[in-house]
Amino acid sequence: MARAGTDLFPTSDVQALLAGRHGDPFAVLGAHPAKSGWVVRALAPQAAKAWLVVDGAETAMDKVHADGAFAARVATADKPAYRLRLEFPDGGGQIIDDPYRFGPVLGELDIHLLVEGRHLRTFEKLGAHLVCHEGSDGVHFALWAPNASRVSVVGDFNHWDGRRHPMRLRHGAGVWELFIPGLAAGTIYKFELVDAGGALLPLKADPYGHYAEVPPKTASVVWDLAPREWSDGAWMQGQAARNDRHAPISILEVHLGSWRRVPEDGNRPLSYVEMAEQLVDYVRDMGFTHVELLPVHEHPFSGSWGYQPVGLFAPTSRHGTPEDFRALIEALHQAGIGVIVDWVAGHFPRDAHGLHRFDGTHLYEHEDPRKGLHKDWDTHIYNYGRTEVRNFLYSNALYWMEQYHVDGLRVDAVASMLYLDYSRQPGEWIANEHGGNENLEAIGFLRHMNEVVYAEHPGAMTIAEESTAWPAVSRPTWLGGLGFGFKWNMGWMHDTLRYFSKDPIHRRYHHDDLTFGLLYAFHENFVLPLSHDEVVHGKGSILARMPGDRWQKFANLRAYYAFMWTHPGKKLLFMGQEFGQEREWDCEGSLDWHLLDDHQHDGVRRMVKDLNRLYRVEPALHQLDCEAAGFAWIDCNDRDNSVLSFVRKGIDSDDICLVVANLTPLVRHGYRIGVPADGFWHEIFNSDSHWYGGSDVHNDGGRQAEPQPWHGQAYSLALTLPPLAVAVFKRAR
Structure with a gap:
């Protein structure tokens, strides 16, 4: 240690910096006033020699410690704007901007807002950001770690050496920051922290990092999120x-x-x-x-x-x-x-x-x-x-x-x-x-x-x-x-899944599973979810939970989806269920797209596509999803036949759809349903259509309302109810 103990580089600071234990590197490194100008101190553990470069002129720096602590005097009145030229033991070298000659990037207002908790876009200040600071391009790093005694930025650019780039602590906010000139997008980095007791912690990824290495690697990556066109x-x-x-x-x-x-x-x-x-x-x-x-x-x-x-x-x-x-x-x-x-x-x-x-x-x-x-x-x-x-x-x-x-x-x-x-x-x-x-x-x-x-x-x-x-x-x-x-609406999901998993012969005893949800359907703005959680951990797919033979399983699935799309509430379906994925979801494999070669699977897909179209184009099916005015039961009590009927209404009183669900495999002829208005009621959807893989039981395009009161309504329809199916009717204006 040639000059340790002088004002060039005090011994205690040298030892603390080289040991990676110095909590205030800017108090020592960089340019500082001295008796006859300025003293510049730099830490470059990989360098054998170092020179100060000021206005093109070079000044050799004293190596005050064998592990790479350098210092030199500069006889100028103003704080020097300098660079460092480093020479390495293998003879190679480079010229760099010293991060410790730059002032802080975060302003006092930033610190104030961070402390008060009123900085709603902290991602603009913390993390890693490409900036031009005091005329130099580089990356500004900032990290909240109020209880650390030292924080450094490490990466390939400094051989992951935490002694090279210790950060400045902004005491008021517990935020550490450092501008490193010359770094660019794609730079891989982490933070090295020493806790209050002096223990070195595991390297940390940037909590505000915009990008990261591909797992299993864990470092953060500098990325430019400049405004996009x-x-x-x-x-x-x-x-x-x-x-x-x-x-x-x-x-x-x-x-x-x-x-x-x-x-x-x-x-x-x-x-x-x-x-x-x-x-x-x-x-x-x-x-x-x-x-x-x-x-x-x-x-x-x-x-x-x-x-x-x-x-x-x-x-x-x-x-x-x-x-x-x-x-x-x-x-x-x-x-x-x-x-x-x-x-x-x-x-x-x-x-x-x-x-x-x-x-x-x-x-x-x-x-x-x-x-x-x-x-x-x-x-x-x-x-x-x-x-x-x-x-x-x-x-x-x-x-x-x-x-x-x-x-x-x-x-x-x-x-x-x-x-x-x-x-x-x-x-x-x-x-x-x-x-x-x-x-x-x-x-x-x-x-x-x-x-x-x-x-x-x-x-x-x-x-x-x-x-x-x-x-x-x-x-x-x-x-x-x-x-x-x-x-x-998790309650709706549990109740309806339980109902549709039952054999139709037993459904009369579980009728309330379909009707109970309407007691609270408008207490919240609900989304009806059949999510990923319902097709993992041994639960199987939605299709796998449907009872009966293959035809009945698909018919039940189509009826379930049709009931969901016509029920009040927004809709959510996990991928693969829209074409009847048969096996449980595997996050490490693809969906079974080959199933679409099968008519039944493709029929489910066709039906979901048509349900989405119907839901979008019919105001009665979506406008009042979250309001009681958009729904009315026609009959919710026919548990013996497992038949439900209700109307959905739009904001315009003329927008009315009738929904009828027959949830047994029996075809019901002449089944009378009350309706609120006279006229011809078109059958605009039927989940039993052959196009979807069904048996094609239908109502010949619709039925004319008859002036026969039923279900408390002034008019009624005599319908044919397809098996394990949902049909939707709309009154002609």
Whole structure:
């Protein structure tokens, strides 16, 4: 150590920096005033020699430590704008800009807003961003880690050496930042943290990273999310009308990794670019109005289906780049298809490179496992009482809408957020301040999240997967609700699946499973879900749960879907079920597209396509999905024959559809149904059509109403009811 102990480079600072224990590198490195000008200090552990380059002139730097600490004096009045020329032991060399000659990027207002929790777009400031700072191009890194004693950026560019690029701490916000000139998009990086006790933590991926390496690799990747020239302006202008509760909303739920694969190329999943053609064409042809993508957040374990994310701001790199994902959404919008993304704000995995004990403390999660640990999934629960954590999640919700034009967020596992005793035994949870089991912090978070989303993006939608009877989930916060736009109707799903799984001979004893849902159908803005959760973990496919021989299984499936599409509520169907996938869903394999060569499977697909068309074009079937005025029973009491009949109504009183379901394999002739108006009632849909694989029992195009009162109505129809089928009739205007 040639000059240690002088003002060139104090011994204690040299030792701390080279040991990776210095918490304030900018107090030492870079240019600092000295008695006769300035002293410049640099740390370059890989270099044998170093020179200062100022206005083209070079000054040799003293090597004050064998491991690469250098210093030199500069006799100038003004702070020098310098570069470093380094020579390596192998004779090679390079000229670099020293990160420690640059001032901070984050302004005092940024720090103030971050501390107050009023910075709704923290993704614009934290993470890695390509910037031009003080005349130099590079990457600005910023990380919230208030309890760390040292944070460094590491990557291939510095040989993953945490001594090379320690960051500056902005004490007021607990945010570390560093501008590294010369780095560009594609740079692979992580953060190296030392906790308050001096222990080196596992390398961490960037919580705000826009992109990540393809799993199983876990590093973050610098990516430029510069403003895009979008070509979906027509869609975005009409977004509010398409996502409104009066609009037809029919959703195909899609897991991108297993929708379709490429067997001739190692059975790989499709890329975002390939899906922008194949998936878009398929969804458009099928007539679904929206797709819902299982979480696209970056996640280390494919078997989690994306529900254990590490990169909440990064679309998974398994299918391509962020720009490729943007192109997929743009293609969907151009085809008239909305995009909903499953959003996981309830928990995160315990992977070492993720948010788990991020700065050596329980920074993002509750410390007490009775509040901070999901026993079912062995994951952490976010600490919704912490300002920075809430802001992280609010910012993420806006991020997907602003950077990717996502139309809506389906919030996963809301019930697990609302209840402190969710899936816990007595003694395994802590009551709230009032002694109850409600998670008051999570409730406040969800309400404000919805307020933020709808205030910033009035045309968007939020959907709650909430499986309990929590009141007013989809009611405004100013009325005491949680503020969601829609809620999944899990009760309807369980009841109807149970009913349709019964042999028709026993259905008379389970008739209430089909009628009970109408007692609460308009308490919320409901979505009727047959989701991925119903075709995994040994449950089999929807088709596999239908009773009877092969013909009856398909007839039951068609009747179930027809009942679903004519029932009040928006629709959601998991991929593959629209053509009667026979086996349980496998996230590592493709859907069984070869089944479409079979007439029965293709018949189900044809019927779902026609149901989507019918649902879109008939106002009575969608306009009042969420209002009691849009529904009336004709007869819900014929349990002995397992027959149901009801009418659906539109906003215009002349828009009326009659729905009749015969859920036994018997054809019923001359079955009289009361109707509210005279005239000819056209049969506009029949799930027993031969086109769908049925027996083609029908009503010759419709029936003329007769002035014979029935079912409390002034008129009635004498119908032929097809077996295991649903028929829809519309009165001629």
